[in-house]
Amino acid sequence: MINAWEVGTMVAVVAGVVGFFVVLRGSAFPAHAIPNGAFAGAAGANLMGISPLLGLGAFSLLGAVAIGTLGRRTRSDVATALVLVLMLALGAAFLSQSTEYEPQIFSLLFGEILGVSTSQLTPVLIIGAVCILATFAMFRQLMLTCLVPDIAHSKGLRPAVVDLMFLVIVAGATTMTVPVVGALLIFTLMIGPPAAARCLTHRPGVAMALSVAISVSVVWAAIASSFQSNWPVGFFVGVFSAAWYGVARLAHTALRARRTTLATAISYTAAS
Amino acid sequence: MTTTPANSTRAPVLEFDDVSLAFGSRRILDHVSFEIRAGEFTGLIGSNGVGKTTLLKVILGTQRIQSGDIRINGTKRTARLRSVGYVPQKVSIDADVPIRSRDFVALGLDAHRFGLRRRTTEDRRRVDELLEAVDATSFADARLGDLSGGEQQRVLIAHALVSEPSLLLLDEPLANLDPRSVQEIVALLHNIAATRDVAVFLSAHEMNALLPVMDRIVYLTGGRAASGTTDEVVRSDVLSALYGHHVDVLQLHGRVLVVAEPGTTTDHLPSHETLKVD
Amino acid sequence: MHVLFKPGFFSNVPVRHALVLGAIVALVSGVVGVMTVVRSQSFAGHALTDVATTGGAGAAYVGVSPLAGFLGGAVAGAGAMEFIGVQRARQRDIATGIVLGAATGLSALFLYLNATSSATTGVTQQVLFGSIFTVDSSTITVTALTGVIVLLVLAVVWRPLLLASLSAEMAAALGTRVRLVGAAFIVSMAVAVGLSSIAVGSILSTALLIGPAATALRLTRSLRAAIVTSCALGVVATWAGILCAYDSYDWDPSSHGLPVSSFIVGIVVLLYGISGLPGLRRRAHARNRDVLRTHDAHHAMPGSA
Numbered sequence: 001m002i003n004a005w006e007v008g009t010m011v012a013v014v015a016g017v018v019g020f021f022v023v024l025r026g027s028a029f030p031a032h033a034i035p036n037g038a039f040a041g042a043a044g045a046n047l048m049g050i051s052p053l054l055g056l057g058a059f060s061l062l063g064a065v066a067i068g069t070l071g072r073r074t075r076s077d078v079a080t081a082l083v084l085v086l087m088l089a090l091g092a093a094f095l096s097q098s099t100e101y102e103p104q105i106f107s108l109l110f111g112e113i114l115g116v117s118t119s120q121l122t123p124v125l126i127i128g129a130v131c132i133l134a135t136f137a138m139f140r141q142l143m144l145t146c147l148v149p150d151i152a153h154s155k156g157l158r159p160a161v162v163d164l165m166f167l168v169i170v171a172g173a174t175t176m177t178v179p180v181v182g183a184l185l186i187f188t189l190m191i192g193p194p195a196a197a198r199c200l201t202h203r204p205g206v207a208m209a210l211s212v213a214i215s216v217s218v219v220w221a222a223i224a225s226s227f228q229s230n231w232p233v234g235f236f237v238g239v240f241s242a243a244w245y246g247v248a249r250l251a252h253t254a255l256r257a258r259r260t261t262l263a264t265a266i267s268y269t270a271a272s
Numbered sequence: 273m274t275t276t277p278a279n280s281t282r283a284p285v286l287e288f289d290d291v292s293l294a295f296g297s298r299r300i301l302d303h304v305s306f307e308i309r310a311g312e313f314t315g316l317i318g319s320n321g322v323g324k325t326t327l328l329k330v331i332l333g334t335q336r337i338q339s340g341d342i343r344i345n346g347t348k349r350t351a352r353l354r355s356v357g358y359v360p361q362k363v364s365i366d367a368d369v370p371i372r373s374r375d376f377v378a379l380g381l382d383a384h385r386f387g388l389r390r391r392t393t394e395d396r397r398r399v400d401e402l403l404e405a406v407d408a409t410s411f412a413d414a415r416l417g418d419l420s421g422g423e424q425q426r427v428l429i430a431h432a433l434v435s436e437p438s439l440l441l442l443d444e445p446l447a448n449l450d451p452r453s454v455q456e457i458v459a460l461l462h463n464i465a466a467t468r469d470v471a472v473f474l475s476a477h478e479m480n481a482l483l484p485v486m487d488r489i490v491y492l493t494g495g496r497a498a499s500g501t502t503d504e505v506v507r508s509d510v511l512s513a514l515y516g517h518h519v520d521v522l523q524l525h526g527r528v529l530v531v532a533e534p535g536t537t538t539d540h541l542p543s544h545e546t547l548k549v550d
Numbered sequence: 551m552h553v554l555f556k557p558g559f560f561s562n563v564p565v566r567h568a569l570v571l572g573a574i575v576a577l578v579s580g581v582v583g584v585m586t587v588v589r590s591q592s593f594a595g596h597a598l599t600d601v602a603t604t605g606g607a608g609a610a611y612v613g614v615s616p617l618a619g620f621l622g623g624a625v626a627g628a629g630a631m632e633f634i635g636v637q638r639a640r641q642r643d644i645a646t647g648i649v650l651g652a653a654t655g656l657s658a659l660f661l662y663l664n665a666t667s668s669a670t671t672g673v674t675q676q677v678l679f680g681s682i683f684t685v686d687s688s689t690i691t692v693t694a695l696t697g698v699i700v701l702l703v704l705a706v707v708w709r710p711l712l713l714a715s716l717s718a719e720m721a722a723a724l725g726t727r728v729r730l731v732g733a734a735f736i737v738s739m740a741v742a743v744g745l746s747s748i749a750v751g752s753i754l755s756t757a758l759l760i761g762p763a764a765t766a767l768r769l770t771r772s773l774r775a776a777i778v779t780s781c782a783l784g785v786v787a788t789w790a791g792i793l794c795a796y797d798s799y800d801w802d803p804s805s806h807g808l809p810v811s812s813f814i815v816g817i818v819v820l821l822y823g824i825s826g827l828p829g830l831r832r833r834a835h836a837r838n839r840d841v842l843r844t845h846d847a848h849h850a851m852p853g854s855a
């Protein structure tokens with residue numbers, strides 16, 4: 001249980017930081033495809049009798065590189081979809097060859113955060129720290145290439161390379177988090193909290209901090225609720241993330257409406 | 273602020289009557305009035321962000337106004353009218369989409385209708401005729417996404433014209449073209465206005481390329497507009513009154529320069545023809 | 551003959567059903583897919599399979615028909631995406647992601663409840679990977695009927711939708727309600743995707759929606775040709791995949807054959823790869839037919855001499 005809190009917090013922080021750029025750069029589809037496809041790697045590793053973490057790492061890295069390089073040449077959403085289905089098809093083939101795998105599908109897809117062992121903790125912490133450091137090291141490049149691609153280009157940044165490196169970071173985050181929270185949930189955490197944060201502020205630094213805070217609050221609340229109800233953590237993560245986004249959107253609309261009516265009222269008073 | 277030319281023999285295609293529009297506290301149109309006539313080439317001139325796109329959207333009916341009247345062909349605009357052709361500022365067609373130039377022009381005929389009505393020989397003849405009118409026959413069967421900016425612009429113009437509108441709106445069609453394409457498109461539009469009896473209304477942040485062909489001008493700044501023939505509007509006294517401070521209009525080798533006095537802000541003067549004397 | 555078609559291929563009822571069902575799904579996906587790729591909505595197209603699956607899992611828990619669950623889930627998901635709806639493509643993917651995330655959470659819950667409430671082992675695998683070989687003939691009828699309805703709706707909105715996809719502003723200028731036709735499309739897509747995910751599984755659903763369409767768009771010069779090519783490629787890939795899967799039972803007697811979806815996906819991706827070859831692309835991107843002909847003649851010269 002103590003492990004669950006530690007590892008959950010780490011996952012939430014990584015998702016909040018990396019997810020901020022996932023949302024900003026519009027990489028929601030790759031952020032879904034990489035963890036989902038990587039799950040096939042775990043199935044393959046299981047079949048070959050090696051550590052699932054290796055399979056996960058290899059497949060998420062391969063997926064990221066494939067999406068990054070193919071996406072440059074064709075529509076990136078098409079490239080992502082095809083890489084994803086290819087990895088899933090491989091996963092289905094691996095699964096069909098193994099007989100005793102079935103119960104583990106559920107845990108790989110939805111995670112087993114309440115059953116995290118101490119030996120799993122160290123790799124998660126290391127990979128997570130590396131992902132966060134890499135994101136901060138690339139902060140300016142990541143901002144520039146998506147907000148002002150022309151300027152980025154004139155400064156010698158190659159958007160395609162930055163894109164690829166970002167996808168590799170997503171792959172790293174995936175490898176670390178899939179065994180803990182599952183392939184499907186890391187995606188939820190990388191979208192909901194950062195998207196909610198973006199509704200609440202326009203300042204990048206604040207938005208990222210807010211994204212981490214929301215993400216951590218979601219994970220903590222989910223673990224607590226799951227512990228109480230015995231329902232899967234994933235359910236609560238999904239519901240709380242979506243709820244945060246809904247509330248943030250409402251707040252955003254309300255704030256904007258008030259600003260506009262205020263401004264209009266002022267301008268009319270000034271005119272009359 | 274409106275100057276009406278003396279020889280207004282024909283009924284106007286488009287009339288703006290005291291139109292006002294603000295986004296919050298920002299006034300985009302402040303009691304703007306002007307008219308546009310068939311067969312004429314009218315330029316809508318103003319610097320970036322002054323509200324040209326917004327004004328065109330008002331004409332299309334996709335942007336609401338706060339007060340005033342807009343009449344198209346004499347009738348007050350209520351619902352959306354199909355008598356207006358429109359070429360927006362940014363159209364990016366992916367080279368991945370297999371849409372030929374002629375397919376895109378044909379969409380101008382029937383993309384507002386539900387269903388898959390078969391296109392008749394008459395439809396096809398009209399598409400061909402328009403492709404020819406904009407000099408696009410040689411790339412009629414090429415993918416739209418593969419064409420250069422100038423070529424795409426021609427196809428978009430043909431699309432907007434194929435339903436035979438009486439008013440053709442173009443939003444900064446010259447912005448991303450090389451000088452030669454600019455000349456070609458301007459000549460083409462001038463020809464279209466004259467031969468097809470269409471009122472061409474084109475927005476630009478730079479008026480020099482349009483001077484040879486522009487019959488009339490609507491000069492927009494700070495929410496206010498001056499309109500009339502180029503000679504009536506692009507004058508020191510008229511523009512000074514519009515800007516609210518003194519500006520000089522210089523003519524150099526057939527080009528126009530609007531020059532502000534030192535110390536006044538020139539941010540809202542149209543670019544490229546603005547000199548700041550410090 | 552028997553080298554290619556193992557004995558019993560044509561007399562086997564599940565195989566015959568799979569061939570028919572696969573063709574129906576490939577045809578509907580082929581048409582819907584072209585518009586999906588043109589509109590860059592692949593993510594929504596894929597996400598809706600997962601959302602449909604959530605509906606399926608929910609239906610299993612509540613005890614209603616899985617078909618209703620899949621369709622209901624997909625349509626509700628499409629509605630939610632449209633409701634959150636944001637105009638710019640980049641943000642549209644965020645809306646999709648939010649819905650997908652919430653649906654995933656619900657999936658986790660339903661699967662957990664299903665696993666604890668009844669002995670529905672295998673439901674996970676079935677729901678996630680569904681098999682074309684396990685369908686019955688009533689599914690085929692429903693799929694065919696619903697497919698026809700989807701295609702009819704698409705035919706009605708096709709032209710306004712197409713212009714709205716290329717330039718929303720130009721469509722609005724012609725009086726098209728851009729948001730409305732967009733919504734009509736995503737709901738049609740949801741129905742198509744919901745059906746195909748229950749019929750052939752979520753992996754194949756996405757593969758057949760995106761792969762053949764993207765391939766066809768690269769190879770053709772007009773949308774009509776793209777649609778025909780997309781449908782043809784989808785049907786060919788599906789049938790070839792079914793044949794391979796059937797044959798694979800004999801490849802290695804110790805194993806239990808490979809899943810049909812793996813074969814079909816492999817073929818779909820292979821076709822897409824082939825379509826990227828420069829010679830094929832040149833044909834589709836040639837500026838006009840005359841240029842193409844002279845170019846070909848030029849190339850033919852050395853060989854014929």
Ligand SMILES: Nc1ncnc2c1ncn2[C@@H]1O[C@H](COP(=O)(O)OP(=O)(O)O)[C@@H](O)[C@H]1O
Pocket residue numbers: 295300318319320321322323324325326327
């Ligand atoms: N829907 C809107 N809400 C608030 N402000 C807007 C809206 N549309 C445009 N604006 C603002 O109105 C001004 C005029 O915009 P626009 O008409 O696009 O200018 P132009 O086409 O002359 O460059 C800009 O400052 C723009 O930011």
Ligand SMILES: [Mg+2]
Pocket residue numbers: 324325326361443444
């Ligand atoms: Mg503009």
